[in-house]
Amino acid sequence: MKGVNDVRVREVYVRWTGIVLLAMIMMFLHKEPEDSYVSKYFVSFTFTTIFWNGAFMLFMLFRRKYPQIRQTPRRLLMTILSLIAFLTIGEPLLCLLFQFKGWEQLMDPTEAFGHVPLNFLCAMVIGSVYENVYFFEQWKKSIQLNEALKNQQIRTQFEVLQNQMSPHFLFNSLNTLTVLIAEDGKIAVEFTEKLSEVYRYILQNKDKELVTLKDELEFARNYIFLLKIRYPENLHAVFNVEDKYLDLSIAPLTIQILVENAIKHNRISKNHPLNIEVFVDRSRSVVVKNNLQKKNVIEKSTKTGLVNIRERYAYFGHKNIDVITTDHNFLVSVPLLQVKSETQKVMAPSV
Structure with missing residues (x-):
């Protein structure tokens, strides 16, 4: 928090120092009517303060x-279009304000539009500094996040494999198979x-960032x-996904993790069957929904849950x-992603 405040204080100091010097x-x-330097500087400082701070607010608005x-x-x-509009409208309005206040000798309104190109050039120079600092x-x-998420991806791969190929999971599967054979x-x-x-899919996709839905x-x-x-x-699962969404992408094992969480945290019995529904909503997000019937004692988790999914999707900027938790249901909505083949950039599909 202290670091953020220091940055803000430094920005304010630099901005007002720049305003004083630029004025x-x-x-x-600007070729203004002859008058004292004090009067000229007053006009220049007023215009510079208003335009610099106005441009700064536009930079911050579009940055957010x-x-x-x-x-x-x-x-x-x-930002550029807004600056042009702001300067084109702002210059004449300020001239009219000065004229209204009886300072017409300090400012010639007929020259107002002639000042716009120079003011715009100054705004672009200042804006390029703001933008370059922000971009850097x-x-x-982004580099720091990528490194952190690469490490997280490695941990994710290990945890998922550890969870899915654990002796407990394998024992249950083999035990079930033994009964079925008989x-x-x-x-x-x-x-x-x-x-x-299941095992083939896990092994083939454990190193991939995305797979098709x-x-x-x-x-x-x-x-x-x-x-x-x-x-x-006691377990019922329904998939309601239209074919038009099948080529979109999702982080591997996402749906499986959500299904596993539903199994792990809810009772499953004849009197309390678990209903799971997988569908794509209007925002093109995969939704995994289950009825809520929490266990009194929750099984030990290897932490391959919602936190894991959030961290992996942060890698793509989503x-x-x-x-969503209601009295009767638990829902998790995960955005589908679209990969541009020519650049391999990941983006959310247009709705």
Whole structure:
């Protein structure tokens, strides 16, 4: 917090020092009617203060609206257009104000529009300094974030593999398979195939940042098939996803993690069946929804849950992982991503 305050104080100091100095320069660049230097500087300082601070507020406004590096072209375009409008309108209005106050000898309103190009040039020079500093800071933060998230990705891969290939998971699967072989050989064969597909998917995609929704859904169906053998009448899963969304991308194992969390934190019994629904909402986000029936004792977690998903999506600049809890349901909404093949840039698909 202290560091943030120091930066703000330094920015204010630099800004007002710049205003004082620029006002002196502009006093000589603008050909105003002859008068005392004090009067000229008063006019120049007033204009410089208003235009500099106005431009600064525009920079901050569009910086908040388009904060990411990939949004730089849009941020610059909107800032430039706003500056042109601000200076074109502001210069004549200030001249009229001076004239209204009886200071017409200090300012000739007919020259107001002639000042706009020079004022705009000064604003662009100042703005380029602000933008370069901001861009460098964002670039530095991006490098630091990428390094941190690479480390997190490594931990994620280990934790997911550790969780999915743990002796507990494997023991349950093999135990279920043993029972199936004795009772239903056909289902046992299908169970073995699905189990191998689950492990194959994990091993093939553990190093990938993104997979298609189509592949992730197929994996999730295989995973849920294994679970439904253990809970034949007590676990119900429904997938409602239109084909038009299947080519969009998602971080691998996202749906599986959310399904696993639902299994881990909720009771599953004949009297309390667990219902899981996977669908894509209007904002093109995958939603995993389950009815809420919390266990009294929660199983030990390896922390491959919501925090993990949030951190992985922060890598792509998307932090809007929505979690909604109602009296009866628990929902997690994860945005689908779109990869531009020519640049390999990741972005949220247009709605």
